[in-house]
Amino acid sequence: xxxxxxxxxxxxxxxxxxxxxxxxxxxxxxxxxxxxxxxxxxxxxxxxxxxxxxxxxxxxxxxxxxxxxxxxxxxxxxxxxxxxxxxxxxxxxxxxxxxxxxxxxxxxxxxxxxxxxxxxxxxxxxxxxxxxxxxxxxxxxxxxxxxxxxxxxxxxxxxxxxxxxxxxxxxxxxxxxxxxxxxxxxxxxxxxxxxxxxxxxxxxxxxxxxxxxxxxx
Numbered sequence: 001x002x003x004x005x006x007x008x009x010x011x012x013x014x015x016x017x018x019x020x021x022x023x024x025x026x027x028x029x030x031x032x033x034x035x036x037x038x039x040x041x042x043x044x045x046x047x048x049x050x051x052x053x054x055x056x057x058x059x060x061x062x063x064x065x066x067x068x069x070x071x072x073x074x075x076x077x078x079x080x081x082x083x084x085x086x087x088x089x090x091x092x093x094x095x096x097x098x099x100x101x102x103x104x105x106x107x108x109x110x111x112x113x114x115x116x117x118x119x120x121x122x123x124x125x126x127x128x129x130x131x132x133x134x135x136x137x138x139x140x141x142x143x144x145x146x147x148x149x150x151x152x153x154x155x156x157x158x159x160x161x162x163x164x165x166x167x168x169x170x171x172x173x174x175x176x177x178x179x180x181x182x183x184x185x186x187x188x189x190x191x192x193x194x195x196x197x198x199x200x201x202x203x204x205x206x207x208x209x210x211x212x213x214x215x216x217x
Contacts, residue, residue: 007037157185173200
């Protein structure tokens, strides 16, 4: 938008230069400035949004008014109506000043819009950060529960196996060893249980032989 202000001021300057020195070169400069201003006007249209629509419409109308007033001033000058040309030139200068003021107003409005936009982004990022913290806490709790369950799946069979070993050390070979597991601990428990059965059989065999001998006698 600052470019629009500079271009409108350049139109006034080129128009004044032509009035002072009405040469084809100065007229060409004036026409180039007007074409550039019209081009900038079209580019300004892309800045329109719901918040600046009214102000931007007035801004575009001011640019149109400046172009029309400059054309009338030039027309009166070429027709040697210097008084009317001077009035239109003064009006064009006044419109150019309005364009400069409105440019600042629109820029300030755009900055406020961007400020609100970025403030909203910052607030949203804060909410996302809070959500991320809660998610991390939930994941941490879930991992702790899974770790606890996994540790139980290991320590519980080991505890049962330890109790069974203690029972064997007390000579209680008649108690079966049962471990609910499907890993190496279960295999170890089965080995312990076979050992218990074998020891129990070895202990039981002499008694049975003695009973058989007594019955034969």
